[in-house]
Amino acid sequence: MEYFKNIIEGLSTTAKGMKITLNHLFGKKVTNQYPDEYHPILSGDIPPNSRNRIFVDMSGCDGCEQCNKACPVNCIEIETVKVAPTDENVPLMNDGKKRKFWVIKHEIDFAKCCFCSLCTEVCPTNAIQMTVEFEYSEYDREKLKYNFSDLTPEQAAEKKRIWEEYQEAKKREQEVKK
Amino acid sequence: MENNFLYNLFGNNVWFYLITIAIPLVFVLIYALIAILGELKIASWIQDRLGPMRTGWKGVLQPIAEVVKLIQKEDIIPANANKALFNLAPYIMFTGAFAAYAAIPFSSQFVPAHLNIGLFYIFAVGAFAIIGIVMGGWASNNKYSLLGAMRAVSQMVSYEIPIAFALLSIAALAGTLDLQDIIKQQEGGIWNWFIFGGNGSLIKILFIPFTISLFLVHFTSSLAETNRIPFDIPEGESEIVAGYHTEYSGMKFAMFFFAEYANMFTVSALVTICFFGGWQSPFGDFLNSPIMQSVWFVSKAMFFVFVQIWLRWTLPRLRVDQLMFVSWKVLTPVAFVCFIALSYWGLIK
Numbered sequence A: 001m002e003y004f005k006n007i008i009e010g011l012s013t014t015a016k017g018m019k020i021t022l023n024h025l026f027g028k029k030v031t032n033q034y035p036d037e038y039h040p041i042l043s044g045d046i047p048p049n050s051r052n053r054i055f056v057d058m059s060g061c062d063g064c065e066q067c068n069k070a071c072p073v074n075c076i077e078i079e080t081v082k083v084a085p086t087d088e089n090v091p092l093m094n095d096g097k098k099r100k101f102w103v104i105k106h107e108i109d110f111a112k113c114c115f116c117s118l119c120t121e122v123c124p125t126n127a128i129q130m131t132v133e134f135e136y137s138e139y140d141r142e143k144l145k146y147n148f149s150d151l152t153p154e155q156a157a158e159k160k161r162i163w164e165e166y167q168e169a170k171k172r173e174q175e176v177k178k
Numbered sequence B: 001m002e003n004n005f006l007y008n009l010f011g012n013n014v015w016f017y018l019i020t021i022a023i024p025l026v027f028v029l030i031y032a033l034i035a036i037l038g039e040l041k042i043a044s045w046i047q048d049r050l051g052p053m054r055t056g057w058k059g060v061l062q063p064i065a066e067v068v069k070l071i072q073k074e075d076i077i078p079a080n081a082n083k084a085l086f087n088l089a090p091y092i093m094f095t096g097a098f099a100a101y102a103a104i105p106f107s108s109q110f111v112p113a114h115l116n117i118g119l120f121y122i123f124a125v126g127a128f129a130i131i132g133i134v135m136g137g138w139a140s141n142n143k144y145s146l147l148g149a150m151r152a153v154s155q156m157v158s159y160e161i162p163i164a165f166a167l168l169s170i171a172a173l174a175g176t177l178d179l180q181d182i183i184k185q186q187e188g189g190i191w192n193w194f195i196f197g198g199n200g201s202l203i204k205i206l207f208i209p210f211t212i213s214l215f216l217v218h219f220t221s222s223l224a225e226t227n228r229i230p231f232d233i234p235e236g237e238s239e240i241v242a243g244y245h246t247e248y249s250g251m252k253f254a255m256f257f258f259a260e261y262a263n264m265f266t267v268s269a270l271v272t273i274c275f276f277g278g279w280q281s282p283f284g285d286f287l288n289s290p291i292m293q294s295v296w297f298v299s300k301a302m303f304f305v306f307v308q309i310w311l312r313w314t315l316p317r318l319r320v321d322q323l324m325f326v327s328w329k330v331l332t333p334v335a336f337v338c339f340i341a342l343s344y345w346g347l348i349k
Helices: A002-025 A066-070 A118-122 A153-177 B005-010 B014-046 B062-072 B083-103 B118-126 B128-139 B143-174 B179-184 B202-225 B250-275 B290-312 B320-348
Strands: A054-056 A076-082 A101-109 A128-130 A145-147
Touching: A002 B014, A002 B290, A002 B320, A054 A101, A066 A076, A066 A118, A076 A153, A101 A153, A118 A128, B005 B014, B014 B062, B014 B083, B014 B250, B014 B290, B062 B250, B083 B118, B083 B128, B083 B250, B118 B128, B118 B143, B118 B179, B118 B250, B128 B143, B128 B250, B143 B179, B143 B202, B143 B250, B143 B320, B179 B250, B202 B250, B202 B290, B202 B320, B250 B290
Parallel strands: none
Antiparallel strands: A054 A128, A076 A101, A101 A145
């Protein structure tokens, strides 16, 4: 009797399973058609605190290099030039303080970046921030190096020149004093 | 010959033979592409996914992309493999699968080779697959391939017995092995199909349970013959990599792939012929012209291909001892009882 019961059970459970799969066959699908019909950023489904591509607001960056030191994979490269007192055209920083350094290079290599968010935590002015942008793959690895500095190479050279001239002027002044 | 529309069209010349050979081949290739797409789509729909959507309209060109991919792949032969057998195995598999199409009656007006032992021929040619699998598994010189081949042999040899009993019952019921004759005896609508005991007096109601269980026995064993889930232990991915075709790549793997799909249609066609009236219209003489007959036949067989895919995504794989239990202790005795009952019915009807 056990034998026949098993056969009946085998057949009925198979039928039951087939009914379930048939319901799913014609049921609603859960796939989101990214990127044709659905985009997580545009639809707002991506969490605002998600950790993706970093953005640096240069009006808030004073070149303190804390992000550089906090970075566990050394993906941030910063070059700074001191602001000379003789420089007339120095905009204030976004927190209203006087700028001490020109950041002529703030380069993040996203091929190295591990999105740990340590740099954003140490930043004293919240200039370095995580964004929700995640579609930035490239065919060339060099293109993943983003330079956030808003100074053009000419402007950077100009700032360097002003600082060196100020240094020389200072030196001469000291020699004259002696 | 006299019932072949190509023969009436061309007469007895070389064109007749060429086109007779070409039609099943073209049919198999087109059918395999459709079945691959069906497998992908049904698999994903059952899992609430959409499946391939980016090749062509809703992904309909995906099977063509798959075949192009398989053709482009490197053809690797393992250094210690037996090269002759290794290369021969996929061709034997495909030839065996394709040879069965010679006797499949697509319509009352078209069967590539009208054999009076068609049922026996298809059953015999189906056994070619075992040789191909053993050859591939042995020649690969790989323990997983060999394990898969041995599992395949034990499985397919065991499951041939219930199939043989099922086909024997049909032969006893119809009194012939000629597939066209078997189908012709099921004319007159859905009630006269062999799944409902064939045509005869109302006493056949007594025998309907036997025909239905015989159909279940035959269909279940057919699944084992084509190595599909729940009987896919010869290629059980989680246990022995890919079984007998572990070492195959590129076009040779595609041959195994095509052979599996061709076999799926063959066993579905056999189920259709033996139990569901072959090319007979389900409404008797209504819509029963030769062209509609081929439409009926292909759609019935495709329905059983669909059921095979459907089962694949429903059931888990059997264990080896469970597999043998099902074959020897369940299917064979049931088939034997049904054989005796249907032989009586064949006598008294």
